[in-house]
Amino acid sequence: MEKEQLLSKGMTTCEGCPMELIARASLEVLGPNTVTMTPPSCSAILTGGGDETGWGIPSVQTVLASLPAYASGISEALKIQGKEDVNILGFAGDGGTFDIGLQALSGAIERGHKAIFLCYNNEAYMNTGNQRSSATSLGAWTKTTPTGKKEPGKNIDFMLLHQNLDYQATASVANIKDLKRKVEKASRQKGPSFIHVHAPCNTGWKFPASKTITVAKLAVRSGLWLLWEKENGRVKLNQRPVDWNLADEYIRMQGRFDKITDEVIEQIKTEARNRYNNLLKMEEIECL
Numbered sequence: 001m002e003k004e005q006l007l008s009k010g011m012t013t014c015e016g017c018p019m020e021l022i023a024r025a026s027l028e029v030l031g032p033n034t035v036t037m038t039p040p041s042c043s044a045i046l047t048g049g050g051d052e053t054g055w056g057i058p059s060v061q062t063v064l065a066s067l068p069a070y071a072s073g074i075s076e077a078l079k080i081q082g083k084e085d086v087n088i089l090g091f092a093g094d095g096g097t098f099d100i101g102l103q104a105l106s107g108a109i110e111r112g113h114k115a116i117f118l119c120y121n122n123e124a125y126m127n128t129g130n131q132r133s134s135a136t137s138l139g140a141w142t143k144t145t146p147t148g149k150k151e152p153g154k155n156i157d158f159m160l161l162h163q164n165l166d167y168q169a170t171a172s173v174a175n176i177k178d179l180k181r182k183v184e185k186a187s188r189q190k191g192p193s194f195i196h197v198h199a200p201c202n203t204g205w206k207f208p209a210s211k212t213i214t215v216a217k218l219a220v221r222s223g224l225w226l227l228w229e230k231e232n233g234r235v236k237l238n239q240r241p242v243d244w245n246l247a248d249e250y251i252r253m254q255g256r257f258d259k260i261t262d263e264v265i266e267q268i269k270t271e272a273r274n275r276y277n278n279l280l281k282m283e284e285i286e287c288l
């Protein structure tokens, strides 16, 4: 039997949109006993305006700075009602997570509310027309980095290793099975979880809409996007990079890197290798 579709078909996201795919996959795991929240972002398309929504579950449109504060309130209200089996899904972009909503996210994690904070990372403020965020890659063109971003993307995952998350993971649209496994794990926690999902956005990154998964897979295989998780104080890598040189193919496929220099490509690769080596070291110790 076909599973109940909790996210309406025919949403007005772009063709090949990774964010919609992540939302569908997450709901397939979480099911109807879920409340979701979106901030202003491409994901707000799913929540809709006025009387219409794409979600077949209760959903809240929050403000950009404080989705995690809404999640905290909903989580505590459900607890008071004795409904502790409800999944609370905060579904936000990189701008709403890394930048504008970071303070609220940090606070919600520190207070230990039960909620899943999922960040789909399309590496820019896409809903307002592609401005840089702190998640944007070094060297990438956006409307506010016309000569390529000069700074590397913020490593929010390593930052959040220092907070008390019940469960933390990275994921990718390249591996939906792995993403679903991680969403399922997050749903079993009594406190906060954070899942950071790589979301190659063809509109912003300038590659054909049919290549979303190809680009996502290249990021994972080249080590530019590492799949790992942390639970019970231990970090575990889920998939090792296959060939570091695939990073060139990943970069060349995207129009946003049209003007990138070989030197900047090398910097990107070096940073990825450093991150990988740090994770290998973390695997060996009990952290936090």
Ligand SMILES: Cc1ncc(C[n+]2csc(CCOP(=O)(O)OP(=O)(O)O)c2C)c(N)n1
Pocket: 040, 041, 042, 043, 064, 065, 092, 093, 094, 095, 096, 097, 100, 122, 124, 125, 126, 127, 128, 133
């Ligand atoms: C405090 C605040 N600043 C700016 C905006 C304008 N705004 C609406 S959506 C958006 C982009 C959000 O980017 P991101 O969180 O990465 O999600 P995406 O659009 O990429 O899906 C911005 C800047 C806002 N709504 N509130």
Ligand code: SF4
Pocket: 013, 014, 015, 016, 017, 018, 019, 020, 042, 122, 126, 127, 201, 202, 203, 204
């Ligand atoms: S801009 Fe990117 S994330 Fe936003 S709807 Fe289009 S493909 Fe999806």
Ligand SMILES: [Mg+2]
Pocket: 093, 094, 095, 121, 122, 123, 124, 125, 126, 133
């Ligand atoms: Mg974004």
